Amino acid sequence: MKKNIPNRLEAPHEESNPVLSWWAGGIGIGLVLIVAVGLVQPIGVSAQYVVLDGVLLHQVLPDVASRSSYLAKTAQGWTLATYEFFFVLGIPLGALLAAMATTRFRTRVVPVEWKKRFGSNPGNRLVWSFVGGFLLLFGARFGGGCTSGHMISGMSQLAISSVVFSAALFISGIITARVLYRDGASRC
């Protein structure tokens, strides 16, 4: 049986609002990086998308997978039992536990800011999420890292490539966001 909740009450709870302040989150992430650098290596995420691709492709079409030197090099030994992959597996695990522990597990298809600009059509949002995800990982692999590997880890190591990547990322992201969501705030 469905409870009779007015629709407007559901809206503000669609996104998971932060419960940790920016400084606590920032110090925490900085400490995770320091521990990772001290014990193993800097943190990174995007290469593991290639690893999963490689391992899956190697399962179905081993010849095709082996032909790509990039896949063979990144997904060394065609295995997921590595420190790097388990680090990435830990991210959704930790996020799930955090969301559950703070009762902030919320589901929705269309995010608030997207809805304001492009309406509540879920198909629209999902198609563009796919396109965006494609660009995100294409760009990350092209540049050799993502927000974790380049920005957090790379900047902390004073890597010049990471400074250049982060600057390009923010300039492009800020321009795209301005163009994409420009009417979001003023719309009633």
Added chain:
Amino acid sequence: MLILALGLALGAAFGGLLQLSGASSHTKIVNALRLKDLTIMKLILMAIGVGLIGVYALDLFGLANMKVKELYILGIVIAGGIFGVGFALTGYCPGTALAACAEGKPDAWVTVLGGLCGALAFAFMFPEVEESLLAVGRYGPVTIPDLVGIHGIWIAVPLGVVCIWLATRLPEQPA
């Protein structure tokens, strides 16, 4: 298999922190890029500030396992540009998308699926890209201390302090 457990634990700490501090929220990321809510910028600056000082302090005792990424100027700029478009469109990055997946956001599931396709596309384009775009302005894995010729700690500490100071000074909601 201790190393796998360590990976899972560190990853879980990272994912938990991203979730709790709102970094996995589409609203927070998009409004950061629109410069309407700088909370995420403050968080990133703080993480880099703490990371800089910590990593180079470890390095001082020879305890830092560094892994510096290669510099190839043209390719990195184009790559960052492409990444930025994806970042604004989805409101996630490759890591926070995974966190958002776990907190029940279907658009993040599709983002990860798109990401797997994008990563695969790049893997097969790599030989061509490597010879052309990645060859322009290629300098290898260089760092600022390499360039200046002094120990990193002398740059990391002041820069780290500046990052943390900037993080505290940036307004959460600029006018």
